[in-house]
Amino acid sequence: MTQAEIKLCSLLLQEHFGEIVEKIGTHLIKTGSQPLRVIANDTGMSLDQVKKALCVLIQHNLVTYQLQKRGFVEYEASCSRVLRILRYPRYIYTAKTLYSDMGELIVEELLLNGKMTMSAVVRKVANRLTETMEDGKTMDYGEVSNTFVRLADTHFIQRCPMAPETTETSDAPPPPVPTLAVNEKDMYVVPNLNLIGKGKRRRSFDDEDDGEHKAKRQKQDADSKEPPPDDGIYWQANIDRFHQHFRDQAIVSAVANRMDQTSSEIVRTMLRMSEITTSSNAPYTQPLSSNEIFRSLPAGYNIVKQILDQYLTLLADDPLEFVGKSGDSGGGMYVINLHKALATLATATQESIVQERFGSRCARIFRLLLRKKHLEQKQVEDFAMIPAKEAKDMLYKMLSENFVSLQEIPKTPDHAPSRTFYLYTVNTLSSARMLLHWCYKSVANLIERRQYETKENKRLLEKSQRVEAILASMQATGAEEVQLQEIEEMITAPERQQLENLKRNVNKIDASENQVDETIFVLESYIESTVKKL
Amino acid sequence: MSGSGKGRGRAAFTFNIEAIGFAKGETLPEVAFKPPPLFPPTDFKPVPLKMGEEEDYMLALKQEFRASMKKMPYFMQKEDENQGIEKYSKKYLQMRKESMEWTPDWRRLPREMKPRKKTKKGGKTKKGKVATPKSNVDVLKKIEELEKKGDEEKSDEEKEKEKDKEGEEEEEEAGNEQEEYDEEEHEEENDYIASYFEDGDDFGAGSDDNMDEATY
Numbered sequence: 001m002t003q004a005e006i007k008l009c010s011l012l013l014q015e016h017f018g019e020i021v022e023k024i025g026t027h028l029i030k031t032g033s034q035p036l037r038v039i040a041n042d043t044g045m046s047l048d049q050v051k052k053a054l055c056v057l058i059q060h061n062l063v064t065y066q067l068q069k070r071g072f073v074e075y076e077a078s079c080s081r082v083l084r085i086l087r088y089p090r091y092i093y094t095a096k097t098l099y100s101d102m103g104e105l106i107v108e109e110l111l112l113n114g115k116m117t118m119s120a121v122v123r124k125v126a127n128r129l130t131e132t133m134e135d136g137k138t139m140d141y142g143e144v145s146n147t148f149v150r151l152a153d154t155h156f157i158q159r160c161p162m163a164p165e166t167t168e169t170s171d172a173p174p175p176p177v178p179t180l181a182v183n184e185k186d187m188y189v190v191p192n193l194n195l196i197g198k199g200k201r202r203r204s205f206d207d208e209d210d211g212e213h214k215a216k217r218q219k220q221d222a223d224s225k226e227p228p229p230d231d232g233i234y235w236q237a238n239i240d241r242f243h244q245h246f247r248d249q250a251i252v253s254a255v256a257n258r259m260d261q262t263s264s265e266i267v268r269t270m271l272r273m274s275e276i277t278t279s280s281n282a283p284y285t286q287p288l289s290s291n292e293i294f295r296s297l298p299a300g301y302n303i304v305k306q307i308l309d310q311y312l313t314l315l316a317d318d319p320l321e322f323v324g325k326s327g328d329s330g331g332g333m334y335v336i337n338l339h340k341a342l343a344t345l346a347t348a349t350q351e352s353i354v355q356e357r358f359g360s361r362c363a364r365i366f367r368l369l370l371r372k373k374h375l376e377q378k379q380v381e382d383f384a385m386i387p388a389k390e391a392k393d394m395l396y397k398m399l400s401e402n403f404v405s406l407q408e409i410p411k412t413p414d415h416a417p418s419r420t421f422y423l424y425t426v427n428t429l430s431s432a433r434m435l436l437h438w439c440y441k442s443v444a445n446l447i448e449r450r451q452y453e454t455k456e457n458k459r460l461l462e463k464s465q466r467v468e469a470i471l472a473s474m475q476a477t478g479a480e481e482v483q484l485q486e487i488e489e490m491i492t493a494p495e496r497q498q499l500e501n502l503k504r505n506v507n508k509i510d511a512s513e514n515q516v517d518e519t520i521f522v523l524e525s526y527i528e529s530t531v532k533k534l
Numbered sequence: 535m536s537g538s539g540k541g542r543g544r545a546a547f548t549f550n551i552e553a554i555g556f557a558k559g560e561t562l563p564e565v566a567f568k569p570p571p572l573f574p575p576t577d578f579k580p581v582p583l584k585m586g587e588e589e590d591y592m593l594a595l596k597q598e599f600r601a602s603m604k605k606m607p608y609f610m611q612k613e614d615e616n617q618g619i620e621k622y623s624k625k626y627l628q629m630r631k632e633s634m635e636w637t638p639d640w641r642r643l644p645r646e647m648k649p650r651k652k653t654k655k656g657g658k659t660k661k662g663k664v665a666t667p668k669s670n671v672d673v674l675k676k677i678e679e680l681e682k683k684g685d686e687e688k689s690d691e692e693k694e695k696e697k698d699k700e701g702e703e704e705e706e707e708a709g710n711e712q713e714e715y716d717e718e719e720h721e722e723e724n725d726y727i728a729s730y731f732e733d734g735d736d737f738g739a740g741s742d743d744n745m746d747e748a749t750y
Contacts, residue, residue, distance in 0.1 A: 016603045018610040036646055049610075051647050055638045056608045065644055073644045089595040093588070112602055163641045232641065356581055511583050511593050 001029055001079045004440040009082040011447045016085060017056060020045065024053040028063060028077035035072045060114035061160075061236060084239055086443065086517045091242050095156065102147040105129065107156070107237055115160050115234040118148060118191060152188045155241045155276075159187050160234040191233055244280045247525055251341050254348075255315070255322060262303065263311050267323065269296050270336055281529065283339040289330025305331075320344055339529045346432050346526035349519060353435060354403055361386055362394045366403065366426065374407060374423040395424060403431055429530055436523040443516050450509040457502050464499055467491055607636035 001009075009029055014022035027043050028034065034042075040050045054075060057063035063077045088111050096104035105125045110116060116124075122144045129139040151157045248271045256264035273296055274285035294308055303311075312334055315323035322341050327333035347370065355363035365384050369375060375383065381391040398404040409421040454461070467490050474484060491499075583589070603609060640648050 015600060017608060019612045020610040021608075048649065051649065053610060055643065055647055056610065058643060059608070059638055067644075073646060088599055089592045092595050092599070093592050096591075108599070112599070112606060114608075163639075232639070234639075234642075356578060357576075359578060507593060508583065510596055511589055514589065514592050514596060515583060 002437060002440070004437055004444060005079055005083065006030060008086075008440050008444040008447075009079055011444055011451075012082060012085045015447070015451075017053075017060075020049055021053045021056055024050055025057055025062065025077055025082065028057075028075060029079045029082070033066065033074040033076035035068075035074050039075070081239075083440075083520075086513065087521070089514065090246070090517070091237060091239070094242060094245060095151070098154075098156075099147055099151060101129065102144055103151060106144070106148055106151060110157060110235060110237045115236045117231065117234055118145075121235065122148060149190050152190050152235075155188055156238055157235050158238040158241075159189070160236050163232060240280050243521070243525065244275070246521060247338070247342065248275075250345055250522065251322060251336070251338075254320075254341070254345060258318070258320065259314070262301070263315055265298065265301060266293065266308065266311055267315070267336065269293060269298065270323075270334065272296070274336070278338075283529075284324070284335040284337045287326045287333040287335050290332045290334065291330050293334070294331075342522075342526045342529045343428065345522050347428055349522050350403070350428065350431055350435060354398070357401075358394065358397060361390070362398060365391065365394055366398065369404060369424055369426045370428075374425045376421065376423055380424060399424075402434055405430075429527070432523050432526055436520065436527065439516050439520045439523065443513055443520075446509050446513050446516070450506055453502060453505055453509075457498065460495060460498060461502070463495075464491060 006026065006029055010022055010026040013025045017025075023043055023045065024039060027039060031042070036047070036050065036054070039054075040047045043050070045053075054063060057077065058065065062081055063075050065073050065075050068074050091111065092104055092108050095107035099106075102125065105128055106121055109121050109124050122141050125144050126139045126141050129144070130137070133139065148157075248268070251271065252264050252268045255267045270285065270288055270293060273288055273292065278285045290305075290309055290312055293312070294305055297303070297308070309332065312323070312325075312332060316325040316334065320341075321337055322344070324335050324337050325332060326335050351363060351367060351370075354366045361384075365380060365386070368380065368384050372379075372383070377392065377395065380395060381388045384391060386394070395404065399406065404424050404426055407423040407425050408415070409423060410416075411419045411421065467487060471484060471487055474487065638647075
């Protein structure tokens with residue numbers, strides 16, 4: 001774990017779970033797997049707090065536990081999983097585009113709570129939807145269940161590993177650690193629940209009364225409820241499937257930018273057909289014959305078979321090599337080269353970064369080096385058609401920032417510099433790692449700055465919140481215009497201006513974090529695809 | 535002795551300096567004696583952010599998610615020592631939050647995670663008294679643990695599993711003793727040792743009589 005990753009993880013944990021969990025989570029990330037007592041000792045926190053924090057982290061799938069041979073339990077945090085918190089809004093938005101509001105709320109509830117049973121999710125989502133509907137209407141549990149089932153069928157949500165069923169009559173003491181088993185076949189099987197009911201609308205009395213009512217009602221609910229029929233079957237969001245979806249989206253839009261809409265539709269169809277058959281880290285999809293593709297094209301597209309074949313040939317011949325031809329049977333067997341596509345996307349990202357940082361001439365040199373792999377300084381000047389002095393200057397600037405590296409080829413065994421070739425080259429993998437590190441640093445800086453801005457104006461923010469609360473309560477009880485105006489004037493005009501500025505800055509910083517995360521995704525997918533899985 | 539390079543004291547490189555682009559004899563650029571500036575001026579300004587419906591919606595989602603997480607029972611706030619000005623409203627906010635306590639599914643967690651039932655009660659009373667003698671309870675618990683440390687060192691030779699069990703028992707005892715200490719703490723508000731004066735029997739009555747002197 002690099003320092004930048006650890007810093008970013010600690011900021012994310014602090015924002016979403018509070019300082020106690022942040023301290024313990026960061027400690028685990030820094031030191032690897034540790035037993036409970038050592039964590040309590042090293043962080044200086046009470047055993048109680050450590051236990052609570054670990055429960056929260058385990059609930060949210062950020063920490064796992066393992067029984068060691070000597071009989072104690074070790075806890076391990078997963079740094080990459082903590083970094084995914086940055087991408088939660090993107091997951092929720094994707095669910096919204098695919099399954100509309102219901103899907104969005106289901107995924108949001110699952111991400112907020114880490115893992116939940118299906119009945120709990122359905123109930124909560126129905127309640128939330130009911131509140132947004134008009135008076136008198138309620139959301140039926142059945143519709144929400146249907147959306148849940150659809151999400152499970154397309155693998156966007158999955159079951160968590162199951163705890164073994166405890167038998168009451170066992171004499172042996174229960175094991176210190178439940179062995180959670182993953183049953184591959186059942187991972188997406190929805191339990192056969194008969195969820196009948198409607199969402200409840202929360203009555204809006206005074207806020208305090210509401211709080212008390214709710215507390216009382218909840219206590220009663222908790223006491224009088226029997227265990228739900230799907231007790232013990234927990235669901236979580238399947239992050240890998242979402243990543244697969246993002247990757248497919250990126251490939252399709254790349255093809256659309258490079259060629260045209262029809263070819264992107266063809267690629268989208270091919271990807272859709274291979275969703276279930278191809279594992280997420282396969283180098284290429286299963287071969288698909290041209291006939292199959294023709295049959296699976298969306299209904300709106302009436303292109304003739306020959307045109308489809310021409311498009312496929314064009315795609316296969318394209319130097320970007322997104323699509324490859326693997327055989328001739330069935331009208332031509334085509335595959336999508338996933339790893340190559342990811343590499344191309346990462347390279348395009350790097351080119352764009354070089355262009356925005358150093359200018360278009362440097363970008364030209366960079367692209368030239370990507371094409372020709374290794375070039376001497378003189379050759380760079382000639383091929384790029386840039387005057388010698390400027391070319392040297394640009395090369396050294398890029399070299400100092402590590403976008404470009406030198407390869408030495410000695411002519412003599414003593415490596416004398418005057419008798420050695422120095423070739424410039426671009427190593428995409430290492431510069432991708434460097435850029436990823438930059439991205440983590442930038443997001444950490446952005447979050448810090450946002451927290452600083454919020455802290456500076458804390459007093460003003462609280463004042464405005466109080467004024468809003470007063471206004472809301474006065475409007476509810478029916479107040480005159482004059483009184484409302486008086487309350488509003490409690491915030492002076494320059495203060496209002498300051499609040500506006502603050503809001504604009506915070507929004508800008510948040511939007512930047514989201515955008516940097518997109519780059520992080522592309523670079524991470526590329527790096528992951530190059531790592532050989534054992 | 536053959537001089538190295540052009541002459542005594544002149545810098546000489548092992549390669550042909552023309553290869554990098556400096557003409558022969560030209561002054562080389564200055565050497566930097568300090569680290570580069572923290573925020574160097576850039577030639578190229580960054581590209582503006584992507585704007586659009588999608589981005590706005592995701593921005594709203596992100597801020598809402600952050601706000602919802604703060605209200606969840608998973609958010610563990612560090613208890614502030616000095617409450618400052620906002621004490622009144624915080625009391626109500628905390629009451630509301632405590633009504634949404636979350637209990638994890640104990641079947642899925644290692645056994646050591648579950649707080650023992652007795653300490654749970656002790657924990658609850660501790661929460662009720664969180665405003666008052668919090669630091670005292672901590673000190674007493676620490677003294678307890680230090681006393682128990684003698685026992686702990688003995689168990690180093692035994693297996694770790696039993697150590698865990700013992701750890702859980704320790705906490706149980708500490709929880710019990712904590713309750714006892716609480717009572718004692720409340721009694722000892724003054725400097726007088728409780729055993730000398732026992733209110734009741736002869737307290738008021740004994741001092742008025744001069745029976746001690748006259749024992750006829």
